[in-house]
Amino acid sequence: MAADPKAVAKAFTDWYYAAFAANRASLAGVYRDISMLSFEGTDHVGTSAIVAKLQSLAFQQIQFKVLSLDAQPSNPQLGSILICVTGQLIPEGENKPLFFSQTFQLIPEGGSFWVYNDVFRLNYG
Amino acid sequence: MAADPKAVAKAFTDWYYAAFAANRASLAGVYRDISMLSFEGTDHVGTSAIVAKLQSLAFQQIQFKVLSLDAQPSNPQLGSILICVTGQLIPEGENKPLFFSQTFQLIPEGGSFWVYNDVFRLNYG
Numbered sequence: 001m002a003a004d005p006k007a008v009a010k011a012f013t014d015w016y017y018a019a020f021a022a023n024r025a026s027l028a029g030v031y032r033d034i035s036m037l038s039f040e041g042t043d044h045v046g047t048s049a050i051v052a053k054l055q056s057l058a059f060q061q062i063q064f065k066v067l068s069l070d071a072q073p074s075n076p077q078l079g080s081i082l083i084c085v086t087g088q089l090i091p092e093g094e095n096k097p098l099f100f101s102q103t104f105q106l107i108p109e110g111g112s113f114w115v116y117n118d119v120f121r122l123n124y125g
Numbered sequence: 126m127a128a129d130p131k132a133v134a135k136a137f138t139d140w141y142y143a144a145f146a147a148n149r150a151s152l153a154g155v156y157r158d159i160s161m162l163s164f165e166g167t168d169h170v171g172t173s174a175i176v177a178k179l180q181s182l183a184f185q186q187i188q189f190k191v192l193s194l195d196a197q198p199s200n201p202q203l204g205s206i207l208i209c210v211t212g213q214l215i216p217e218g219e220n221k222p223l224f225f226s227q228t229f230q231l232i233p234e235g236g237s238f239w240v241y242n243d244v245f246r247l248n249y250g
Contacts, residue, residue, distance in 0.1 A: 038195040038209075070163040070244045074230055075200060082207075084163075084228045084244040099248050101226035103209045105199055119195045119209040123224050123248050 008113065009071035009083040012106060017064035024054045030115045037118040050118070059091035079108045080116070086123075099123040128233070134196035134208040137231060137238065142189035149179045155240045162243040175243070184216035204233045205241070211248075224248040 019026045031037075031047040037054075038044075044053045066087040074082040083104040088097035105117035144151045156162075156172040162179075163169075169178045191212040199207040208229040213222035230242035 036197045068246050072161045072242045082242050086226055086246050086248050101211055103228045117197050117207050121193050121211050123211050
């Protein structure tokens, strides 16, 4: 039975942003060597490069607030899922939230999912 | 030879937003009966429903400005492409731009591409 995309999207993003805030190294488990991250226009491929990029971000503490969450099946044969997030983030030492958009494609594997595509952009006002 | 995702993304979005501004009915050609549009959280499936939704939007004239454009292969075997856009739009009669995010997945077919996934959100500041 195919997983419900919206339920997977909610569970995944709840976990992802909590893990990002708590311990960015713990995100390694959802990436693979063929995973791709485009972060503010720079491209990173593979678990090590992706986690190194996320750990290199200057702030040590950050809060995320998801404002919208959309999900669609991205390939009915594979059971993969496209997830689109818009939200706010507040790095430590900042008092004004920054708006961001993030898109993931999740691939099912062994009852769970891993991230093949990850595209992150701040939305400047 | 697989198409370069960034070149496809640029050509597609140049065409898409110009066609949207000029004649929304002309967008029908890039959707199929299994295409999906999530527009501000409401879901529409198939060419007719998607184009009807786009044509139902109240404004008759609109300008788009793409601020960021990212692209990744979404399935190397298929040659499909994930495109993430952030930008501004200005409907007629408004003088303040609205920020938006839009994600597409394009599927190759006969030397061109069609839209399987389309997710649109305004980003409220």
